[in-house]
Structures are given as C-alpha cells and as structure tokens.
Amino acid sequence: MSQSIDLVNNVDTLAQELATIQQTGAKRIALLGSRHVPLTHQHLIEMMSYALVLSGNRLITSGATGTNSAAIRGAMRADANLLTVILPQSLERQPLESRQQLEQVMHLVENPSNDNLSLAEASAICNQEIISRCQQLICFAFHDSRTLLQTCREAEDQRKVVTLFYLD
Numbered sequence: 001m002s003q004s005i006d007l008v009n010n011v012d013t014l015a016q017e018l019a020t021i022q023q024t025g026a027k028r029i030a031l032l033g034s035r036h037v038p039l040t041h042q043h044l045i046e047m048m049s050y051a052l053v054l055s056g057n058r059l060i061t062s063g064a065t066g067t068n069s070a071a072i073r074g075a076m077r078a079d080a081n082l083l084t085v086i087l088p089q090s091l092e093r094q095p096l097e098s099r100q101q102l103e104q105v106m107h108l109v110e111n112p113s114n115d116n117l118s119l120a121e122a123s124a125i126c127n128q129e130i131i132s133r134c135q136q137l138i139c140f141a142f143h144d145s146r147t148l149l150q151t152c153r154e155a156e157d158q159r160k161v162v163t164l165f166y167l168d
Contacts, residue, residue, distance in 0.1 A: 026056040030130045030155075032148060033067025033140030034167060041167065042070040045140065049074030053082045060130050062123070063087045063094055063102050067140045072101060080106050086130050088122035089114045120147060127151040136161040142168045 049071040061071045075083035090112035114122035137155040141148040
C-alpha cells in the first residue's frame, strides 16, 4: 500500500512540475541566495533576473546583499512593478548598503515583528513567506548554507519547482 501511495505522490509531483515548466505565461519566481557571492556571479544573477522580469515574470526576493541585491538590480532595470522584496525584519534593521537600494523598491514588505529575532531566525521565516508566494524557486547556495538549503527542501515539500545552483 505504501508503494502505491508513494507512486501516486511521485506522479502528482512530476505532473505539477511538468505543468509549471510548460507554462508559457508569466510565473511568480522567487530568487534567493547567499550574501557571499563573487562579483562575476552577481552579474550573471542580475542578467538572469533582468531576463526573467523582461519576459513578464514576477520576481520575489529578499533584501540582503549579494544574490538578492543583484536580483533586485536586474528586476528594477526590466520593470520595477514586477518585483516584490520581502524583508526578514524592518527596513531600519537592514544594512546601510542595502537600504538605499531597498528604498527604491515599489513593492517592499517589511516584517518589524521579527526585529527581536536573530537574523537567521527572521530569514528562515521570511524565506517561508517568499516560497509560499511563488511557483518556482531559483536558489544560489553553498553546500553549508543551512537556511537556504532548508528553504529549498520546504519549497520541494510544497511541490514548487526548485532550481538550486551550488557556488562551491
């Protein structure tokens, strides 16, 4: 009995992933990743987010430096209205180098109720909110990026299409 349930779940997952991949219309795509991304990778991420938004997709990310900042730059260049940035805490708790960019974002969601949490705890909650709003997750992580890898597992559990790029 357990094998037949697993088979049904696998077929359901495969069918949902295939439908998402074949969808020709715009999607809600979350793009998350490490803060510690080399500059060359940041340029590639920026170009990817630019192309995704230029194609009509809605991009959802967070406000950290590195991957998320590059995603924001690309999306803002293509169409700022198709970008949503969800912060793990309030804008005031964000690093100074991020705040100037974040103040330009039209659809900015702050979470001041998480200001009393550690950044790791607030980021995990924020990532859960981000994946709840998307159809697909693109993630740039290292093999030891616990929070990001947990986010990918949670997205897979919710049957989202997950594309994970390892940086190491």
